[in-house]
Amino acid sequence: xxxxxxxxxxxxxxxxxxxxxxxxxxxxxxxxxxxxxxxxxxxxxxxxxxxxxxxxxxxxxxxxxxxxxxxxxxxxxxxxxxxxxxxxxxxxxxxxxxxxxxxxxxxxxxxxxxxxxxxxxxxxxxxxxxxxxxxxxxxxxxxxxxxxxxxxxxxxxxxxxxxxxxxxxxxxxxxxxxxxxxxxxxxxxxxxxxxxxxxxxxxxxxxxxxxxxxxxxxxxxxxxxxxxxxxxxxxxxxxxxxxxxxxxxxxxxxxxxxxxxxxxxxxxxxxxxxxxxxxxxxxxxxxxxxxxxxxxxxxxxxxxxxxxxxxxxx
Amino acid sequence: xxxxxxxxxxxxxxxxxxxxxxxxxxxxxxxxxxxxxxxxxxxxxxxxxxxxxxxxxxxxxxxxxxxxxxxxxxxxxxxxxxxxxxxxxxxxxxxxxxxxxxxxxxxxxxxxxxxxxxxxxxxxxxxxxxxxxxxxxxxxxxxxxxxxxxxxxxxxxxxxxxxxxxxxxxxxxxxxxxxxxxxxxxxxxxxxxxxxxxxxxxxxxxxxxxxxxxxxxxxxxxxxxxxxxxxxxxxxxxxxxxxxxxxxxxxxxxxxxxxxxxxxxxxxxxxxxxxxxxxxxxxxxxxxxxxxxxxxxxxxxxxxxxxxxxxxxxxxxxxxxxxxxxxxx
Amino acid sequence: xxxxxxxxxxxxxxxxxxxxxxxxxxxxxxxxxxxxxxxxxxxxxxxxxxxxxxxxxxxxxxxxxxxxxxxxxxxxxxxxxxxxxxxxxxxxxxxxxxxxxxxxxxxxxxxxxxxxxxxxxxxxxxxxxxxxxxxxxxxxxxxxxxxxxxxxxxxxxxxxxxxxxxxxxxxxxxxxxxxxxxxxxxxxxxxxxxxxxxxxxxxxxxxxxxxxxxxxxxxxxxxxxxxxxxxxxxxxxxxxxxxxxxxxxxxxxxxxxxxxxxxxxxxxxxxxxxxxxxx
Numbered sequence: 060x061x062x063x064x065x066x067x068x069x070x071x072x073x074x075x076x077x078x079x080x081x082x083x084x085x086x087x088x089x090x091x092x093x094x095x096x097x098x099x100x101x102x103x104x105x106x107x108x109x110x111x112x113x114x115x116x117x118x119x120x121x122x123x124x125x126x127x128x129x130x131x132x133x134x135x136x137x138x139x140x141x142x143x144x145x146x147x148x149x150x151x152x153x154x155x156x157x158x159x160x161x162x163x164x165x166x167x168x169x170x171x172x173x174x175x176x177x178x179x180x181x182x183x184x185x186x187x188x189x190x191x192x193x194x195x196x197x198x199x200x201x202x203x204x205x206x207x208x209x210x211x212x213x214x215x216x217x218x219x220x221x222x223x224x225x226x227x228x229x230x231x232x233x234x235x236x237x238x239x240x241x242x243x244x245x246x247x248x249x250x251x252x253x254x255x256x257x258x259x260x261x262x263x264x265x266x267x268x269x270x271x272x273x274x275x276x277x278x279x280x281x282x283x284x285x286x287x288x289x290x291x292x293x294x295x296x297x298x299x300x301x302x303x304x305x306x307x308x309x310x311x312x313x314x315x316x317x318x319x320x321x322x323x324x325x326x327x328x329x330x331x332x333x334x335x336x337x338x339x340x341x342x343x344x345x346x347x348x349x350x351x352x353x354x355x356x357x358x359x360x361x362x363x364x365x366x367x368x369x370x371x372x373x
Numbered sequence: 374x375x376x377x378x379x380x381x382x383x384x385x386x387x388x389x390x391x392x393x394x395x396x397x398x399x400x401x402x403x404x405x406x407x408x409x410x411x412x413x414x415x416x417x418x419x420x421x422x423x424x425x426x427x428x429x430x431x432x433x434x435x436x437x438x439x440x441x442x443x444x445x446x447x448x449x450x451x452x453x454x455x456x457x458x459x460x461x462x463x464x465x466x467x468x469x470x471x472x473x474x475x476x477x478x479x480x481x482x483x484x485x486x487x488x489x490x491x492x493x494x495x496x497x498x499x500x501x502x503x504x505x506x507x508x509x510x511x512x513x514x515x516x517x518x519x520x521x522x523x524x525x526x527x528x529x530x531x532x533x534x535x536x537x538x539x540x541x542x543x544x545x546x547x548x549x550x551x552x553x554x555x556x557x558x559x560x561x562x563x564x565x566x567x568x569x570x571x572x573x574x575x576x577x578x579x580x581x582x583x584x585x586x587x588x589x590x591x592x593x594x595x596x597x598x599x600x601x602x603x604x605x606x607x608x609x610x611x612x613x614x615x616x617x618x619x620x621x622x623x624x625x626x627x628x629x630x631x632x633x634x635x636x637x638x639x640x641x642x643x644x645x646x647x648x649x650x651x652x653x654x655x656x657x658x659x660x661x662x663x664x665x666x667x668x669x670x671x672x673x674x675x676x677x678x679x680x681x682x683x684x685x686x687x688x689x690x691x692x693x694x695x696x697x698x699x700x701x702x
Numbered sequence: 703x704x705x706x707x708x709x710x711x712x713x714x715x716x717x718x719x720x721x722x723x724x725x726x727x728x729x730x731x732x733x734x735x736x737x738x739x740x741x742x743x744x745x746x747x748x749x750x751x752x753x754x755x756x757x758x759x760x761x762x763x764x765x766x767x768x769x770x771x772x773x774x775x776x777x778x779x780x781x782x783x784x785x786x787x788x789x790x791x792x793x794x795x796x797x798x799x800x801x802x803x804x805x806x807x808x809x810x811x812x813x814x815x816x817x818x819x820x821x822x823x824x825x826x827x828x829x830x831x832x833x834x835x836x837x838x839x840x841x842x843x844x845x846x847x848x849x850x851x852x853x854x855x856x857x858x859x860x861x862x863x864x865x866x867x868x869x870x871x872x873x874x875x876x877x878x879x880x881x882x883x884x885x886x887x888x889x890x891x892x893x894x895x896x897x898x899x900x901x902x903x904x905x906x907x908x909x910x911x912x913x914x915x916x917x918x919x920x921x922x923x924x925x926x927x928x929x930x931x932x933x934x935x936x937x938x939x940x941x942x943x944x945x946x947x948x949x950x951x952x953x954x955x956x957x958x959x960x961x962x963x964x965x966x967x968x969x970x971x972x973x974x975x976x977x978x979x980x981x
Contacts, residue, residue: 204920212951271478279464293481345833352825368482368527
């Protein structure tokens with residue numbers, strides 16, 4: 060079992076190299092010159108040479124890449140163009156916030172999506188099924204920035220409610236923290252619950268079509284046992300995969316949610332850096348987020364082998 | 374009750390958004406105690422769904438449309454089709470069923486032990502240890518050598534033959550009065566087939582179980598059954614004991630089936646097949662359903678559906694060629 | 703694969719299919735007829751009429767610059783569809799090429815292509831789109847390129863999977879055994895058989911592309927002002943939400959209805975083209 064995990068972790072390395080290369084190369088496409096952006100109107104050859112040396116831009120490309128990546132794996136993501144602060148510690152600090160948001164959203168989406176999906180499957184083709192499917196469709200079709208904006212509009216205009224301004228950490232003041240985080244988590248969670256609902260429904264229905272369900276019924280099982288003991292457990296596998304993939308879109312959706320609700324997470328950091336053309340920060344953030352996503356999917360894969368005895372440790 | 378199971382005027386429908394099609398029409402038969410009753414017919418003739426309907430295992434869009442199925446249960450004579458949740462007490466305990474594909478008939482994420490014991494969990498109050506003992510005992514009875522080791526394995530690790538034996542173990546563990554076997558050997562190799570059929574015959578004797586054997590293979594009928602019903606296009610066209618079927622079949626379809634079976638040493642140049650096809654797409658002919666393929670069809674057959682009549686003692690046939698006294702018209 | 707007429711007929715029979723089809727057609731008509739339907743110039747600022755409520759003259763009201771919201775919404779449809787169609791077109795073409803090569807020839811080519819797609823898949827899609835646009839600079843063309851790149855892996859995977867499953871059918875094996883050249887096998891036999899999942903994928907990708915464009919414009923990295931985009935309109939509306947809620951409601955409703963229509967159409971299309979998948 061452990062050798063399998065280690066093998067999979069090692070297999071991550073080429074992917075990470077690929078990702079980092081990709082990020083590095085994309086940034087080379089930037090038209091114009093990073094240094095000009097920093098210098099502004101003042102074209103000063105000395106200053107330019109200094110800055111070039113400082114940011115290592117006078118080196119050949121491959122050396123630049125190697126410098127960056129070899130430092131990055133050791134946790135040194137360099138410094139911001141704008142603030143000259145170290146990038147990595149800030150990424151970690153902000154990641155904790157985004158992670159909290161992501162986990163809350165994922166939990167909400169499962170709490171809503173899985174039961175409704177099962178209900179939809181059991182009551183297939185009845186009006187209950189119809190309603191759940193419409194809810195799922197809305198979840199998938201309403202973009203989170205739209206639902207967030209409308210929610211804020213509704214809360215302020217109709218209910219006169221304004222969420223607390225100014226972020227507070229969970230361990231500082233849990234109740235205020237929850238008040239701040241719960242709205243974006245609900246937005247992201249309900250958005251994702253649409254696909255969880257659909258996947259649960261189709262997965263459960265797919266399992267119910269299998270031969271062994273006949274056998275279970277023929278043994279005298281109640282429908283509850285058929286659904287919850289057999290259909291759901293078997294159906295969990297594609298649902299887990301979906302959740303893993305959705306973590307990715309949650310990480311992306313966090314960018315929007317953090318913007319709207321002013322949450323100082325990793326998404327907002329990335330967005331701000333993009334807007335400010337702070338490329339070392341952009342590089343670092345994107346690399347980190349992609350890495351987390353790949354790791355999450357790996358964990359999901361390993362979870363598989365736990366759940367499904369047919370998959371052997373190769 | 375004289376018999377263990379009495380099916381009376383069973384009708385099974387296929388319900389779609391626009392229509393209701395009667396697939397099985399007015400089927401009646403009886404299975405006696407400790408009897409092996411065979412149901413034989415081509416694919417699509419409705420034998421499987423008839424079997425599934427006995428324990429109300431039909432699923433959407435199939436539904437029982439009419440009829441009664443009387444069973445001599447522990448609680449007396451009951452109509453299985455009228456039961457609601459109570460039928461779960463009968464399934465797996467007084468009536469059991471095994472299916473065609475052993476490789477997919479078991480839940481892939483549970484061990485063999487869990488799945489055998491599950492039946493006991495539904496119907497008994499035994500403790501874990503006793504259930505395990507019983508499971509081991511059953512596995513031995515179905516001829517599995519290293520039973521202890523097998524309990525911890527998963528279905529995908531085992532062969533078709535093994536799995537079918539386990540299915541039989543699961544089906545018989547509560548000593549049911551009736552076992553319904555839906556093409557139990559069709560998916561297995563010929564040699565394994567023989568073993569499984571022998572096993573079933575043995576167990577029938579030692580457990581006093583009646584068996585309904587559903588198959589398209591006349592050889593299986595010959596090996597295991599005492600009485601047999603021949604299905605065609607959703608109806609029984611002939612019912613008799615096995616010996617008479619092979620040597621004195623009355624219905625043209627049955628004789629066609631028998632002719633189509635070849636045996637070793639048959640030197641004929643081409644294989645016999647019954648010309649034509651089973652009626653498809655819900656099209657139900659006005660007269661006899663076999664008329665267009667029958668080489669002895671008469672004028673009356675085209676527009677008048679024949680009734681299932683007893684043409685001699687213990688021999689029923691649905692054909693205009695015979696009247697009640699068994700003379701050819 | 704069924705003929706187009708037959709597909710449309712079946713689609714229309716299904717109530718959901720009808721809704722999806724009508725919705726999509728309406729959006730297309732809105733964008734095509736934009737110059738005819740819109741009531742005002744979309745960049746003209748009617749400074750004396752800033753932040754007016756919806757009324758006779760300005761059907762959806764005006765924004766903080768005094769621009770007519772109704773006309774901007776109509777042109778926003780055009781922008782959304784343009785970006786959607788072109789970016790999905792890019793992704794579909796490249797996805798088709800890569801997927802067919804990967805699936806048909808397998809071997810190291812397949813490995814290489816799929817590894818590359820895996821790397822692209824490793825990024826959350828909106829992040830990747832934002833990242834690409836951050837490097838290339840925000841503009842409508844770069845938005846299309848970014849969304850196109852983001853959607854290419856999905857198409858590649860879908861096409862590849864279809865090609866592999868079709869390739870192993872006896873039909874294709876016999877075509878190869880009589881010595882047909884790969885190019886003709888691919889063109890004449892494989893591609894017609896993979897059209898169903900491909901078409902469904904296109905419809906669903908369209909809804910995703912429109913959503914991504916709207917998100918990107920919302921964040922200021924997609925369509926740049928003063929060009930109208932529902933996403934950026936929604937973003938700009940946030941400052942004035944309390945005094946001019948219509949500025950938020952109209953873009954939101956249009957975005958939601960458009961994406962909804964494409965999704966409903968995609969679902970029904972899938973049911974029609976591959977009823978086996980229908981549950």
